[in-house]
Amino acid sequence: MTFKTISSAALAAVLATAGVMTAGAQHITGAGASFPNPIYSKWFAEYSASHPGVQINYQSVGSGAGIRQVSEKTVDFGASDGPMTDEQLAASKQKLVHIPTVLGAVVPVYNIPGAAKELRFSPDVIADIYLGKITKWNDPRIVKDNPGISLPDHGILPVYRSDGSGTTYIFTDYLSKVSPDFQKKIGKSTSVKWPLGIGQKGNEGVAGMVHNSAYSFGYVELIYALQNKMEYGFVKNSSGKWLKASVEGVTAAAAADAKGMPADYRVSITNAPGNDSYPIASFTWLLIPQHFDDAAKGKVMVDFLNWMLTKGEGEVSALSYAPLPKAVAASVAKTIKTIQ
Amino acid sequence: MNEPNLISLPPTPVAQSVSPENPTGAPDLPPPAPSAIRKFLNSKSSGRVPDGAFRGLMFVCALSIFLIVLLILFVLISSSKLSIHTFGFKFFTGTTWDPVSGDFGALPFIYGTVVSSLLAVAMAVPLALLVAIFLLEICPQFLRGPISFLTELLAAIPSVVYGLWGVFVLVPIIRDQAGPVLEKYLGWTGFFVEPNFGVGMFAASVILAIMIFPVISSISRDVMRVVPPSQREAALALGATRWEMIRISILRNSRIGIVGSVILGLGRALGETLAVTMVIGNHPDIMKNLFAPAYTLSSVIANEFTEATGDLYLSALIEIGLALFLVTIVVNAIARLLVWAVTRNNSAVAH
Amino acid sequence: MNPLLVRSENTERMLNLRRKISNHLVTALAVVATLVVLVPLIAILGYLLYKGFSSLNLAFFTKPPAPVGEEGGGMANAIVGSGVILALASAMGIPLGIGAGVYLAEYGRGTWLATAIRFTADVLNGVPSIVMGIAAYSLIVAKQHHFSGFAGGVALAIMMVPTITRTTEEMLGTVPQMVREAALGLGIPKWRTVISISLRTASPGIITGCMLAFARVAGETAPLLFTALGNQFFGVNLNQPMAALPLQIFAYAVSPYDEWHRLAWAGALVLIVMIMVSVTLVRIFTARGALKGGQH
Numbered sequence: 001m002t003f004k005t006i007s008s009a010a011l012a013a014v015l016a017t018a019g020v021m022t023a024g025a026q027h028i029t030g031a032g033a034s035f036p037n038p039i040y041s042k043w044f045a046e047y048s049a050s051h052p053g054v055q056i057n058y059q060s061v062g063s064g065a066g067i068r069q070v071s072e073k074t075v076d077f078g079a080s081d082g083p084m085t086d087e088q089l090a091a092s093k094q095k096l097v098h099i100p101t102v103l104g105a106v107v108p109v110y111n112i113p114g115a116a117k118e119l120r121f122s123p124d125v126i127a128d129i130y131l132g133k134i135t136k137w138n139d140p141r142i143v144k145d146n147p148g149i150s151l152p153d154h155g156i157l158p159v160y161r162s163d164g165s166g167t168t169y170i171f172t173d174y175l176s177k178v179s180p181d182f183q184k185k186i187g188k189s190t191s192v193k194w195p196l197g198i199g200q201k202g203n204e205g206v207a208g209m210v211h212n213s214a215y216s217f218g219y220v221e222l223i224y225a226l227q228n229k230m231e232y233g234f235v236k237n238s239s240g241k242w243l244k245a246s247v248e249g250v251t252a253a254a255a256a257d258a259k260g261m262p263a264d265y266r267v268s269i270t271n272a273p274g275n276d277s278y279p280i281a282s283f284t285w286l287l288i289p290q291h292f293d294d295a296a297k298g299k300v301m302v303d304f305l306n307w308m309l310t311k312g313e314g315e316v317s318a319l320s321y322a323p324l325p326k327a328v329a330a331s332v333a334k335t336i337k338t339i340q
Numbered sequence: 341m342n343e344p345n346l347i348s349l350p351p352t353p354v355a356q357s358v359s360p361e362n363p364t365g366a367p368d369l370p371p372p373a374p375s376a377i378r379k380f381l382n383s384k385s386s387g388r389v390p391d392g393a394f395r396g397l398m399f400v401c402a403l404s405i406f407l408i409v410l411l412i413l414f415v416l417i418s419s420s421k422l423s424i425h426t427f428g429f430k431f432f433t434g435t436t437w438d439p440v441s442g443d444f445g446a447l448p449f450i451y452g453t454v455v456s457s458l459l460a461v462a463m464a465v466p467l468a469l470l471v472a473i474f475l476l477e478i479c480p481q482f483l484r485g486p487i488s489f490l491t492e493l494l495a496a497i498p499s500v501v502y503g504l505w506g507v508f509v510l511v512p513i514i515r516d517q518a519g520p521v522l523e524k525y526l527g528w529t530g531f532f533v534e535p536n537f538g539v540g541m542f543a544a545s546v547i548l549a550i551m552i553f554p555v556i557s558s559i560s561r562d563v564m565r566v567v568p569p570s571q572r573e574a575a576l577a578l579g580a581t582r583w584e585m586i587r588i589s590i591l592r593n594s595r596i597g598i599v600g601s602v603i604l605g606l607g608r609a610l611g612e613t614l615a616v617t618m619v620i621g622n623h624p625d626i627m628k629n630l631f632a633p634a635y636t637l638s639s640v641i642a643n644e645f646t647e648a649t650g651d652l653y654l655s656a657l658i659e660i661g662l663a664l665f666l667v668t669i670v671v672n673a674i675a676r677l678l679v680w681a682v683t684r685n686n687s688a689v690a691h
Numbered sequence: 692m693n694p695l696l697v698r699s700e701n702t703e704r705m706l707n708l709r710r711k712i713s714n715h716l717v718t719a720l721a722v723v724a725t726l727v728v729l730v731p732l733i734a735i736l737g738y739l740l741y742k743g744f745s746s747l748n749l750a751f752f753t754k755p756p757a758p759v760g761e762e763g764g765g766m767a768n769a770i771v772g773s774g775v776i777l778a779l780a781s782a783m784g785i786p787l788g789i790g791a792g793v794y795l796a797e798y799g800r801g802t803w804l805a806t807a808i809r810f811t812a813d814v815l816n817g818v819p820s821i822v823m824g825i826a827a828y829s830l831i832v833a834k835q836h837h838f839s840g841f842a843g844g845v846a847l848a849i850m851m852v853p854t855i856t857r858t859t860e861e862m863l864g865t866v867p868q869m870v871r872e873a874a875l876g877l878g879i880p881k882w883r884t885v886i887s888i889s890l891r892t893a894s895p896g897i898i899t900g901c902m903l904a905f906a907r908v909a910g911e912t913a914p915l916l917f918t919a920l921g922n923q924f925f926g927v928n929l930n931q932p933m934a935a936l937p938l939q940i941f942a943y944a945v946s947p948y949d950e951w952h953r954l955a956w957a958g959a960l961v962l963i964v965m966i967m968v969s970v971t972l973v974r975i976f977t978a979r980g981a982l983k984g985g986q987h
Contacts, residue, residue, distance in 0.1 A: 064649050073836045401786075614937075661821070668818060
């Protein structure tokens with residue numbers, strides 16, 4: 001009796017699940033960078049809402065995962081804040097196109113209870129905090145950049161990304177440019193070997209840890225700092241000017257470097273020249289297969305990308321990302337046409 | 341428990357008709373002598389073909405367990421071949437984990453896993469045993485139900501929820517309240533030294549201790565409960581105090597099961613992933629200071645598995661998975677051997 | 692009086708005192724230990740109830756998550772996703788586990804093969820869930836070229852099997868041999884005997900085993916990270932990435948958003964209540980069924 005009920009329940013469950021496996025609708029799955037996740041999740045929610053029957057599921061699992069999973073063809077598209085390297089492109093199981101979507105800034109965030117706002121961090125100080133050479137908040141070099149601000153005699157807890165991360169790529173790319181020591185000891189990549197600190201998963205994780213831990217220091221995308229009302233510092237740019245991250249600063253950095261934009265869009269704009277260029281800025285890319293195995297998916301993807309260039313780009317400033325410079329957007333529109 | 345030889349079924353016509361060498365029960369065997377009753381029964385409840393098929397089906401189920409484990413082992417070994425070839429045994433003694441230069445060593449993760457699990461066991465076992473004794477021998481009847489219900493409820497809480505609690509409750513407590521006290525009184529040992537940010541080895545061990553506590557406590561209580569009342573009464577009749585009775589008749593008789601429960605707890609702690617990942621700080625370093633962040637085998641897989649770009653990186657991560665897998669097998673085997681050894685020497689005691 | 696006797700009386704008194712003291716000491720220790728343990732116990736459960744209940748609202752059960760950083764939204768898709776994945780896992784894991792248990796108890800008893808399988812089941816039981824995730828990723832996701840709820844279900848099903856197998860075997864072992872012999876003596880084929888007599892007699896215990904296995908995997912996150920992946924949309928399509936409560940709780944717990952923390956607590960409460968309710972329901976059902984069947 002009891003056994004029959006159980007087994008018939010199990011059977012019903014099998015049948016039900018088999019039934020739903022055949023349900024329709026166009027599902028597209030993407031995964032990757034958490035840096036643009038706030039704007040992507042908004043885009044995909046809006047696009048899906050205005051296009052019934054289409055669901056674009058984006059999981060913010062880190063740029064490294066975006067690169068690896070789209071190369072393995074386990075997701076339909078990837079996303080990364082660090083452009084793929086030549087080796088990574090060669091190792092991929094399908095030909096991929098980089099489509100720049102927005103520009104963003106990485107900001108140094110900190111949590112010092114009771115301390116004055118608006119701290120300044122020169123590039124070498126940031127590098128040396130992560131190298132373990134500056135360990136206290138009242139280190140003379142931090143004090144020198146912040147005259148008149150009393151800093152506590154407390155250890156600094158550097159927080160970094162434990163997952164493969166494009167934010168880490170941008171950050172280490174920048175620090176490698178400004179600190180030869182950093183380049184030699186750590187280097188740039190989506191995952192690096194940090195000599196100290198604690199690791200957290202995703203921009204969300206780092207922001208969460210800094211948010212919840214006194215005397216910590218971390219790096220996150222600007223929007224994460226803004227949405228959580230976290231303190232983030234000024235950074236000295238290549239012209240020696242102190243800048244707080246802003247849409248304008250990122251746009252200026254993009255403009256300064258846009259002339260040198262290569263055809264495949266793989267460009268680094270950290271430490272860009274120019275008076276108003278915020279130094280830790282970057283494009284972020286969608287990694288789209290040149291040729292979709294499923295033509296219907298390819299069509300939806302192309303339609304989405306066009307929607308993004310026209311409608312989507314208008315919404316990015318509200319979330320403190322910078323839209324693509326006009327020249328770049330025009331050439332991206334051409335690239336989209338080549339995707340099948 | 342029945343002895344195996346008592347179990348073998350008496351031969352019956354139906355059972356005999358399926359030869360043990362032929363588990364699928366091919367119908368080409370000569371049928372038994374027909375009788376009216378047999379015919380009736382066969383037509384009512386079908387005959388040998390389903391019998392053989394059923395046996396075959398059950399056999400396939402059982403065999404699939406074997407195959408699943410082999411498949412897991414095969415996948416782990418074949419996918420970690422590159423790393424095994426590149427690093428050899430050095431993989432387990434190397435202390436660098438550097439995806440940029442492609443140098444991978446697992447020692448910090450092994451250290452993190454082993455130390456956090458052992459600390460957790462060290463914290464949980466005395467408490468779990470004392471609570472088991474309290475519930476069994478001291479606790480007033482009306483409290484027994486609620487308290488044991490609470491401890492069992494703890495076992496039903498998923499790992500991720502412990503992590504959630506750890507991040508928002510335990511970590512701040514360790515950072516702001518417990519940490520300074522520990523540092524003041526035990527700082528001289530070198531185990532509790534500033535800077536203490538709450539997250540780290542100590543937080544992970546405490547979370548693990550709480551997680552394995554219900555396992556150890558409830559199993560050892562079950563084991564203690566089955567000690568025959570005559571044993572207790574004998575000890576009490578000889579004038580033993582309650583503690584002496586517990587020590588002589590209960591603890592001694594149930595120590596096999598207690599060891600088993602401890603090892604079960606250890607096994608759970610070794611493989612635990614999410615809760616630990618959320619509070620341990622995820623930094624591969626070998627530090628004596630328990631306030632320092634650390635990293636475990638399972639956490640590094642959880643953090644880096646989906647995004648490891650490059651074959652060697654991925655292969656190294658899977659080798660970590662393989663190491664974890666082998667460690668759990670060894671722990672299980674040790675538990676088994678221990679129990680076997682103890683039961684053999686005290687067969688009179690074991691039931 | 693004999694001085695020797697006096698001395699021995701003294702030592703005896705001393706000894707008795709020591710015994711008494713140690714007795715009281717241990718009693719006190721046990722009481723203190725229980726109090727020490729009860730504090731975090733109640734703290735965890737109380738905090739969970741408090742945070743969870745204060746964060747629950749209707750939207751939690753009816754809405755999928757809102758885009759990052761926006762207010763509102765719920766975990767409806769994750770609740771459905773967890774339900775689907777667990778149903779699939781149970782549909783695969785329970786029959787397989789029971790079948791293996793039947794083989795061990797009814798057919799393979801005493802053979803080396805049964806011993807080997809029993810040992811493998813114990814090994815499988817000890818495999819850390821994260822390793823199961825790697826295996827499911829390599830065997831299903833990488834081969835099929837997409838993340839899916841199906842892969843998550845398979846990983847959880849495999850984790851359910853050893854517990855069910857071992858309890859089934861144990862419970863069948865408690866069925867009196869006489870009952871089986873009586874059935875076989877009546878000429879009932881063995882397979883009918885196993886199903887209608889042995890399994891039925893042992894069913895309350897077996898069902899408890901199934902529930903234990905279910906409760907164990909219901910909260911698992913690690914094997915789903917690399918298989919079900921997560922999904923911000925409603926979906927019951929097993930070929931697609933699927934949301935699950937534990938995944939969502941993890942993602943929200945490590946996030947910096949207060950709104951998401953709130954949702955994570957609510958999710959944790961719902962997850963635990965789901966586990967408790969399903970376990971209790973089956974307990975009630977089986978208790979009734981067993982009574983009707985006139986067993987135990």
